[in-house]
Amino acid sequence: MRKLSFLLLSACMFLLVSCIDNNTPSAVTKQYLTLIQNGEYRKAVDMIHFNKELTDKDKDEVAELIKDKMDKSYGEEGKIKDIEITGEEIKKEGDSERAKVSYKYTDPKKGKEKKDKVSLVKVDGKWMIESGK
Numbered sequence: 001m002r003k004l005s006f007l008l009l010s011a012c013m014f015l016l017v018s019c020i021d022n023n024t025p026s027a028v029t030k031q032y033l034t035l036i037q038n039g040e041y042r043k044a045v046d047m048i049h050f051n052k053e054l055t056d057k058d059k060d061e062v063a064e065l066i067k068d069k070m071d072k073s074y075g076e077e078g079k080i081k082d083i084e085i086t087g088e089e090i091k092k093e094g095d096s097e098r099a100k101v102s103y104k105y106t107d108p109k110k111g112k113e114k115k116d117k118v119s120l121v122k123v124d125g126k127w128m129i130e131s132g133k
Helices: 002-019 025-037 041-045 056-077
Strands: 081-093 096-107 112-123 126-130
Touching: 025 041, 025 081, 025 096, 025 112, 025 126, 041 056
Parallel strands: none
Antiparallel strands: 081 096, 096 112, 112 126
């Protein structure tokens, strides 16, 4: 009886976890912003779609640019806080799909809530942050 209960519980947990979709524009945006929030800039760069293939050195340079921008924007006050996804729009454009995800966060320097948007593009079935370049 215990083995059967354990198997049923395990099966239910597997089904629950498999139902969570981490490949939505909102989920990808939240993951991307959380990486930036945690200072994991190189991992965040791997979530960005560029129109040309980047070398590891190029990606490291982009990560450094993001870090510099965050340091310049927020300085010693720290990192962005309280990230919350507030909206998502998906559009089909011919064979491609694009999305805009709205979010809000707390600016640590000013202590005020700010709003912004991120553009995404679906590449090979996977949502990625759009670089614009």
